[in-house]
Amino acid sequence: MTDSEKTLASSEPPVAPEIKAPSVGKPVSPAGISPPVPSSSARNDTQRKLLEALKATDYNIERLDRLLSTAYGQERVFAATGYLTHALHHLITSAPWIAVQTRLGLLARLNNRTKSTRNTTAPSSSPQSRLLALSSLMSETRYTIRLLGLVPLWTWGSATLKAPPSDPIIRNLTLAQVAVNMVYQFLENVGYLASKGVISKKWIDRWGGINKWYLWSIRAWFGHIFFQFFVLWRQLVLRRRKIASDPAKAQTKEGQEELRAEIRAWKKALVNNVCWAPLCLHWCFENGVGIPNSLSGVISFMAGAWGFYDLWAATAKT
Numbered sequence: 001m002t003d004s005e006k007t008l009a010s011s012e013p014p015v016a017p018e019i020k021a022p023s024v025g026k027p028v029s030p031a032g033i034s035p036p037v038p039s040s041s042a043r044n045d046t047q048r049k050l051l052e053a054l055k056a057t058d059y060n061i062e063r064l065d066r067l068l069s070t071a072y073g074q075e076r077v078f079a080a081t082g083y084l085t086h087a088l089h090h091l092i093t094s095a096p097w098i099a100v101q102t103r104l105g106l107l108a109r110l111n112n113r114t115k116s117t118r119n120t121t122a123p124s125s126s127p128q129s130r131l132l133a134l135s136s137l138m139s140e141t142r143y144t145i146r147l148l149g150l151v152p153l154w155t156w157g158s159a160t161l162k163a164p165p166s167d168p169i170i171r172n173l174t175l176a177q178v179a180v181n182m183v184y185q186f187l188e189n190v191g192y193l194a195s196k197g198v199i200s201k202k203w204i205d206r207w208g209g210i211n212k213w214y215l216w217s218i219r220a221w222f223g224h225i226f227f228q229f230f231v232l233w234r235q236l237v238l239r240r241r242k243i244a245s246d247p248a249k250a251q252t253k254e255g256q257e258e259l260r261a262e263i264r265a266w267k268k269a270l271v272n273n274v275c276w277a278p279l280c281l282h283w284c285f286e287n288g289v290g291i292p293n294s295l296s297g298v299i300s301f302m303a304g305a306w307g308f309y310d311l312w313a314a315t316a317k318t
Contacts, residue, residue, distance in 0.1 A: 066315040078138045087297035157178040215284070218280060229273060279299045
């Protein structure tokens with residue numbers, strides 16, 4: 001190579017060595033090691049779990065739709081939501097719960113798990129609480145629904161008169177329950193409509209005011225609960241007589257299934273009545289009988305929990 005050729009070669013810019021671009025879909029880590037690619041079996045397993053979750057969600061939504069397809073089911077959902085939110089509100093504002101939160105916050109700071117200081121003051125227990133506001137909304141919604149409650153009560157009384165129970169004691173107790181329930185519903189409707197300005201409050205005030213109307217409506221409702229204890233007692237007596245009069249039938253498979261269903265329904269009614277009795281008695285007096293307001297949501301939910309469970313279970317059978 002001549003001197004001129006060497007000079008020309010040295011004046012050319014250097015060419016960078018060719019670098020192959022990494023293939024698309026196969027990223028390379030800084031260390032130069034490709035991460036493991038999920039196997040087809042792992043992807044299939046993930047897809048299968050996702051599909052099962054979607055199917056379960058769809059199935060439960062269909063069950064909820066069946067539950068909400070009836071007026072009674074809607075009322076029970078409103079009731080359960082109102083009772084649970086009321087109980088949860090008083091739980092998170094209770095002193096034991098706040099103490100637990102405070103201790104957990106101290107432990108977290110001691111272990112350097114948190115960098116900021118937590119606010120350990122008690123949550124506001126004002127009526128503006130979201131949970132309490134939701135509970136109040138559910139209660140007001142049920143008041144509105146019950147404005148039409150006199151219609152099914154009339155039907156109940158009419159059916160009892162047209163086809164009365166064979167036992168005279170049960171018949172008389174049932175008619176007494178119909179009467180006190182109609183009084184309860186009428187007084188509650190008048191008080192609720194007056195509170196909304198539909199009925200003149202001046203007229204209501206002549207008869208004691210809205211609170212008095214509510215108070216007497218609850219007392220009428222307590223009359224239903226009082227009579228229900230006698231109904232349950234009479235049903236127990238009649239069932240024992242029935243078994244004693246035909247013990248052979250009680251030993252058959254059909255007889256045992258019928259008896260089991262009857263006893264279960266009786267126990268459910270007893271639990272409902274036992275839970276409502278002290279709470280309703282507390283509301284019958286202006287100053288109550290000592291039941292804390294924080295427990296009213298829990299007790300109310302307990303009264304209807306068994307019935308709500310049966311309603312939900314029935315949606316799986318249709």
